[in-house]
Amino acid sequence: MNLSRTKIGAILAAPTVVYMVIFFVVPSLILFSYSFWSSESYRVVPDFVFTNYLDSLHSAVFWKVTINAVRIGLTTAAISLVLAVPVGYYLVYVSRSQTMLYLILITWFSSYLVRIYAWRTLLGTNGVLNAVLLQLGIVDHPVDAFLFSSFAVTITLVHIYLPFCILLVTSSLSEIKPDLIDAARDLGTSSLGAFFRVIAPNAANGLAGAFMLTFILVAGDYVTPQMLGGSSGQTTGLLIADQFRKTGNWPLGAAQAFVMFVISIALYFILVSLGRATGLIVKRRTINPKGI
Amino acid sequence: MAAIAPIIEIRNGTKMFGSFTALADINLSINQGEILTLLGPSGCGKTTLMRLIAGFENLTSGTIQIGGVDIANIPPERRPVNMVFQRYALFPHLDVFENVAFGLKVKGMPKEERTERVNRMLHIVQLESFANRYIDQLSGGQCQRVALARALVNGPKVLLLDEPLAALDLKIRQHMLAEMKRIHIETGATFVYVTHDQDEALILSDRVVLMEKGRVVQVDRPTEMYAKPKSLFAAKFLGETNIFETTITAVNGIGTTARTSSGIQFHSSETLTKKPSEKIAVSIRPESLTFQHKNPDAQSAECVVDDIVFMGSRSFYTVRLNDQSKVRVQVQRDGRLSVPSPGDKATIFWDASNVVMLPRD
Missing domain, CATH: 3.40.50.300 (P-loop containing nucleotide triphosphate hydrolases)
Known part of the structure; x- marks a missing residue:
């Protein structure tokens, strides 16, 4: 057989493309069309109305939980990124150890729910943190506020998504050759200056990507906020899930899902434009020109 | 400078x-x-x-x-x-x-x-x-x-x-x-x-x-x-050279003489601090060897031409000595001189000033 490169490429890509079309694109389009249908007594009726979108956008509850989800997402992603960058820097430029990276990723081998319950055990009224504080005499009564607070939600979400963020940061830093740091120092910057003047600008796109992917995962997570945040942990994800599971209002759930989708995209563009405007994100250049 | x-x-x-x-x-x-x-x-x-x-x-x-x-x-x-x-x-x-x-x-x-x-x-x-x-x-x-x-x-x-x-x-x-x-x-x-x-x-x-x-x-x-x-x-490391394993036969006021086991003799005008019967390496650059007997004091060895690589202004000859060791000779192109062809018997000449005697590693 004598196939051209484009044909071979097409054949190799075909299974993934077909899979994604059947199991993602088509369902998404179905969901999208659902969002224009109407719902009557737990039954979905084909229609073409904008009431689902208008109801969502005019609903105080929807905005409250959406803002909450966005806030939790931005806070967690920001903390994760700030923590991930030094770790990534250490892994890529100092230790150059794969083992360390695997050790960090190993936390993912434990169940998501187990980790959520672990944090409940740590932060609960009879939890480890309260026990320690009582023993040390720092507090007289167990502090209820640890659990079911945005503090509990954020700390747990950072714990869950930090390894993911580190993985993304590490891969974006490893594209940048360590001799750029040597060059920057040779030209008069301190090591910290080399990071901010050379590494950060070159990694900016990757770091923004790491931030956004962490944000999207966190903002869509409705289990952790619910289990550790109590009433403060109500997010859009939970609201949407309820439309499908409890109230049976699929069109409204679909509309809310697409509003959230648009908000995520809008946030990404806002972030990138802000970065561009402030000069923090430069136009993407080939990091390793001509492979030299 | x-x-x-x-x-x-x-x-x-x-x-x-x-x-x-x-x-x-x-x-x-x-x-x-x-x-x-x-x-x-x-x-x-x-x-x-x-x-x-x-x-x-x-x-x-x-x-x-x-x-x-x-x-x-x-x-x-x-x-x-x-x-x-x-x-x-x-x-x-x-x-x-x-x-x-x-x-x-x-x-x-x-x-x-x-x-x-x-x-x-x-x-x-x-x-x-x-x-x-x-x-x-x-x-x-x-x-x-x-x-x-x-x-x-x-x-x-x-x-x-x-x-x-x-x-x-x-x-x-x-x-x-x-x-x-x-x-x-x-x-x-x-x-x-x-x-x-x-x-x-x-x-x-x-x-x-x-x-x-x-x-x-x-x-x-x-x-x-x-x-x-x-x-x-x-x-x-620096440039190309021919190395000969030799034993010193004489050290005196006019220089040092050494000889390979097959009898090829090298004389250098440098007086070394070595004694006769000590082993020493002799280095001669390909461009220091010639097929022309121009200098009456030149030293020489018989050889057979194995191979010639033509490189424009100069050619590299690979010749084989009596003891079968291979030596590279660089010949500057000069239309007036006759040069040997592959298979020919020939004699290579060199001057004492181009013989470099070096301690063996």
Whole structure:
């Protein structure tokens, strides 16, 4: 057989493309069309109305939980990124150890729910943190506020998504050759200056990507906020899930899902434009020109 | 050559990586304004020596002085040296102008003065019209010029060049060598140039530091090192040569005589401190051998021509001596002279002044 490169490429890509079309694109389009249908007594009726979108956008509850989800997402992603960058820097430029990276990723081998319950055990009224504080005499009564607070939600979400963020940061830093740091120092910057003047600008796109992917995962997570945040942990994800599971209002759930989708995209563009405007994100250049 | 005052002085420099000795007891003075080449095979410690001067590594013991100041505790950003990296390490997020301006900007030089100096440097490396290009829009040779300009614009006392031509193809490499010499003259900086390529070392250097296994083997002007290598390693590494294993037969006032086991005799006008019956290696360069009996005092050996490689102005002959050992002879093209053909019996001649006797490794 004598196939051209484009044909071979097409054949190799075909299974993934077909899979994604059947199991993602088509369902998404179905969901999208659902969002224009109407719902009557737990039954979905084909229609073409904008009431689902208008109801969502005019609903105080929807905005409250959406803002909450966005806030939790931005806070967690920001903390994760700030923590991930030094770790990534250490892994890529100092230790150059794969083992360390695997050790960090190993936390993912434990169940998501187990980790959520672990944090409940740590932060609960009879939890480890309260026990320690009582023993040390720092507090007289167990502090209820640890659990079911945005503090509990954020700390747990950072714990869950930090390894993911580190993985993304590490891969974006490893594209940048360590001799750029040597060059920057040779030209008069301190090591910290080399990071901010050379590494950060070159990694900016990757770091923004790491931030956004962490944000999207966190903002869509409705289990952790619910289990550790109590009433403060109500997010859009939970609201949407309820439309499908409890109230049976699929069109409204679909509309809310697409509003959230648009908000995520809008946030990404806002972030990138802000970065561009402030000069923090430069136009993407080939990091390793001509492979030299 | 410029003034004699050393700009860099390395004394008893030793560098260990764990239990591995990368550099052993290096003593070296680098003169103001010269081009000094650190030459040696990979792993000889030349790059480590350069990184020590730049400040990316620290000596295990010994001292390095730049301009009379011990630099042990000075970090790379505060050393009066700049480096051209092997793969240039240009900043991809900056254009050519910004790359060159980087060091001046970090030092807080006012914009006007900075712009003027960068433009002057871009003129020297002939990249004025590329000032607004990004690095990924440049050829290898242009990247090389940017790297040179980015380092030189800071006015370093010493410019360190780490195999700067290794990533370029042959044609551009030769052109860049000439450029490098021109830029050296225009800027007057001291160049310390690391390479494993003997041609680059011979073309470029005022002095060559030949290194092997973490030690300095010989420091000499290129012509001296080529004509009078002090070790078998130096003779073999710099240029091509023929080595003969011999035993000394006589040492006296008129020189030293040695003979191979098959009876070929070599006479050198140098009087060695060796005694008869000691083993010694004899090195004769291919261009020092000839098929013409021009000099009545010439020494000679019988041979058979095996193979000829024609290279335009000169040809390389491979001849076989009586003991079957192969010898390379370089013949300059000259239409008036008759030369042997493959299979012919011939005689090779050489003069005493071209016989270099070296201790065996």
